[in-house]
Structures are given as structure tokens and as C-alpha cells.
Amino acid sequence: MERINKTQQERASRNYGEDATLIREGGYRSPSSYLMQDIEIALTLGKPILLKGPAGAGKTKLAETLSHTFGQPMQSINTSVDLDAEALLGFKTIVQKEGRAVIEFVEGPVVQAMKKGHLLYIDEINMAKAETLPILHGLLDYRRMLTNPFTGEVIKAHPHFGVIAAINEGYMGTTPLNEALKDRFVSFSIPYIEGKELEHLLVSIYPSIDESTKTSILSITKELRILAEQGRLADEAASIRSLFDVADLSFHMPLLRAYRYGLVEKMSDTQEKELVYELVQTWIEE
Structure with a gap:
């Protein structure tokens, strides 16, 4: 044991x-x-x-x-x-020491750790x-x-x-x-956090976020999660990473534009982009 x-x-x-x-x-x-x-x-x-x-x-x-x-x-x-053994373990290289060439091994992340x-x-x-x-x-x-x-x-x-x-x-x-x-x-x-836990996280990271923006972001995220669970959107559409990108941008531009740059334009599927943008527009007053 x-x-x-x-x-x-x-x-x-x-x-x-x-x-x-x-x-x-x-x-x-x-x-x-x-x-x-x-x-x-x-x-x-x-x-x-x-x-x-x-x-x-x-x-x-x-x-x-x-x-x-x-x-x-x-x-x-x-x-x-493209990951290979050298990327994991390290590689040999030639260095100059005391006027002569010497082969040294540069340790990779696995060996160092x-x-x-x-x-x-x-x-x-x-x-x-x-x-x-x-x-x-x-x-x-x-x-x-x-x-x-x-x-x-x-x-x-x-x-x-x-x-x-x-x-x-x-x-x-x-x-x-x-x-x-x-x-x-x-x-x-490791699931996405949601509900009250997501609200606590958002407020703790952005304590000065206004109530309207907070409500919109949480509501949009909840609906995006539902659409992802139904298979109508890729999981990335509801990621915490995108939520943070949107929240960061929202302090410096209108929330609708923050969603466009922080989420919608990152998506590659045209139909999914349109679906997400329409959803976002229903929660945001310009």
C-alpha cells in the first residue's frame, strides 16, 4: 500500500x-x-x-x-x-565552451518537472x-x-x-x-459552472459590473448552454473563456459589440453565428 x-x-x-x-x-x-x-x-x-x-x-x-x-x-x-519526443524530453545542441564546440542536452518540460x-x-x-x-x-x-x-x-x-x-x-x-x-x-x-456559482464567479472577478450587464450575460450564457446541450451549437459557444472576453470588453464598448468580438466572430459555422447573434440581440437593448 x-x-x-x-x-x-x-x-x-x-x-x-x-x-x-x-x-x-x-x-x-x-x-x-x-x-x-x-x-x-x-x-x-x-x-x-x-x-x-x-x-x-x-x-x-x-x-x-x-x-x-x-x-x-x-x-x-x-x-x-507535431509533438515528438524532443518536445517532451529535450534535445541536443552544440554550444561554444572555452573556444571549442561541445554537445549539450537541453532538458525539456518532462525531464525538468x-x-x-x-x-x-x-x-x-x-x-x-x-x-x-x-x-x-x-x-x-x-x-x-x-x-x-x-x-x-x-x-x-x-x-x-x-x-x-x-x-x-x-x-x-x-x-x-x-x-x-x-x-x-x-x-x-470538469463541467461548466452555472447558476448561482457562475454569478458569484462573475461578480467576484468584475465587482463593478452593473446589474443590467450582469443579468444579460448570465441569461445569454444560460440559453447558450441549453442550445449546446441540444446539439444546436458547439460547446465553445457557452465557454467561460468567451464569457470573460465579453465581460472584459463590455467595460469599454456596448455589450452587443462585446458579444460580436468576444464570441460571435470566433465561431466558424455561419448558421451558428447567426443563431447566437439573434439570441444575444433579444437580451440587449441598444
């Missing part, structure tokens, strides 16, 4: 009580009274964490909040189909090619180690090293994680 030290036990047994959904230092607001606590417990126990949810639900902000909470710097990897006890955040891990990710298997299971193919070095992870990965399921350009990789993670679904 895996053992945890006293500090880890204290972290794992925090009592969050009624204030569990308050915004944590780092910026993430949990949509439930237990989600953030459960993720922290799993990370404390050394489990690799997989965050699943729609774009703009706050997965990256959640990872940043965990980094702040645990007092650990975070190495980030933005995954794409393992050695320094940092958190490793892998965003959109299901964007990577299937043949790239098996190199991570050894550091994601009980071994917590890997052999660097570029140097031959066997790297054992620092005791505080942790892994957080995020995926947007079902999006264009993504592929299902293979079972061997997925089985190494403890998985959490």
Missing part, C-alpha cells in the same frame, strides 16, 4: 465545509463542494490526473490553481500532432499522435521513471512530481486515448 507523509496526509484530509466552492487562490471555482478537494487528494497521493471537459470549462485554470495550492511550479506542454518536483501539465493530450505518448508510460505508473533515449539517463521522479493532463473529448483533431495510457490516470469530469 502506498504510503504518504504527514504533509500529504494533512493535504488529503482538508475539511472544505460549506465554502468549498469559493474561488481558490489561483482562480478556479469548483462547481461542487467536493470536486476540487477530491482532485487535490488524488494528486497528493501521487496519482496522475486526467481532466475531461468542454473547451473553456476552466481545466487550465484548475491546473494553475493546483500549482498555487501545492506551492509547485508547473511545466506546461501544449499538445499537437521530474527532476525538480514540479507539476507537469499536458494540455489536450488526445491531440498527440498515438506513437508519441508511450514514452510517458513509465512515469505515469508505479515506476515513476523513464530512460531518456537521447542521453541514456535513467530518471527517477522527485517525490513531489505530479502529472495533470486535460482533454476535450470528441473535438476535431482529437483521438481517443489508448487504454494503456488512460488506465494510468485518475479521471475527473
Whole structure:
């Protein structure tokens, strides 16, 4: 049975009580009274964490909040189909030392995080090619180690090293994680926050927002979520990220224009753009 030290036990047994959904230092607001606590417990126990949810639900902000909470710097990897072993582990380069050329290895984010006890955040891990990710298997299971193919070095992870990965399921350009990789993670679904929680978040970030703008933004977001759930809009139309963009712009221009630039023009489907703009117009008086 895996053992945890006293500090880890204290972290794992925090009592969050009624204030569990308050915004944590780092910026993430949990949509439930237990989600953030459960993720922290799993990370404390050394489990690799997989965050699943729609774009703009706050997965990256959640990872940043965990980094702040645990007092650990975070190495980030933005995954794409071009991701290769060098992008993960590092690369060799030639440098000049004392008048002669010397080959040095520049450590990548995975190696740095393992050695320094940092958190490793892998965003959109299901964007990577299937043949790239098996190199991570050894550091994601009980071994917590890997052999660097570029140097031959066997790297054992620092005791505080942790892994957080995020995926947007079902999006264009993504592929299902293979079972061997997925089985190494403890998985959490990260939904959009809504209702009173979303209102509290909006007011806490924008305390000077006027009542009319707040009501319009919350009402529009609620209807966008319904349309997304019905399959009439992409999930991104109801993302928290777009909501913040609109709110930021609304302090400097009319709300209708803020929606045009902060949400509508980001959408690629013409019919969806028209649907969203018509919806927005019904809630905003020019």
C-alpha cells in the first residue's frame, strides 16, 4: 500500500465545509463542494490526473490553481500532432565552451518537472499522435521513471512530481486515448459552472459590473448552454473563456459589440453565428 507523509496526509484530509466552492487562490471555482478537494487528494497521493471537459470549462485554470495550492511550479506542454519526443524530453545542441564546440542536452518540460518536483501539465493530450505518448508510460505508473533515449539517463521522479493532463473529448483533431495510457490516470469530469456559482464567479472577478450587464450575460450564457446541450451549437459557444472576453470588453464598448468580438466572430459555422447573434440581440437593448 502506498504510503504518504504527514504533509500529504494533512493535504488529503482538508475539511472544505460549506465554502468549498469559493474561488481558490489561483482562480478556479469548483462547481461542487467536493470536486476540487477530491482532485487535490488524488494528486497528493501521487496519482496522475486526467481532466475531461468542454473547451473553456476552466481545466487550465484548475491546473494553475493546483500549482498555487501545492506551492509547485508547473511545466506546461501544449499538445499537437507535431509533438515528438524532443518536445517532451529535450534535445541536443552544440554550444561554444572555452573556444571549442561541445554537445549539450537541453532538458525539456518532462525531464525538468521530474527532476525538480514540479507539476507537469499536458494540455489536450488526445491531440498527440498515438506513437508519441508511450514514452510517458513509465512515469505515469508505479515506476515513476523513464530512460531518456537521447542521453541514456535513467530518471527517477522527485517525490513531489505530479502529472495533470486535460482533454476535450470528441473535438476535431482529437483521438481517443489508448487504454494503456488512460488506465494510468485518475479521471475527473470538469463541467461548466452555472447558476448561482457562475454569478458569484462573475461578480467576484468584475465587482463593478452593473446589474443590467450582469443579468444579460448570465441569461445569454444560460440559453447558450441549453442550445449546446441540444446539439444546436458547439460547446465553445457557452465557454467561460468567451464569457470573460465579453465581460472584459463590455467595460469599454456596448455589450452587443462585446458579444460580436468576444464570441460571435470566433465561431466558424455561419448558421451558428447567426443563431447566437439573434439570441444575444433579444437580451440587449441598444
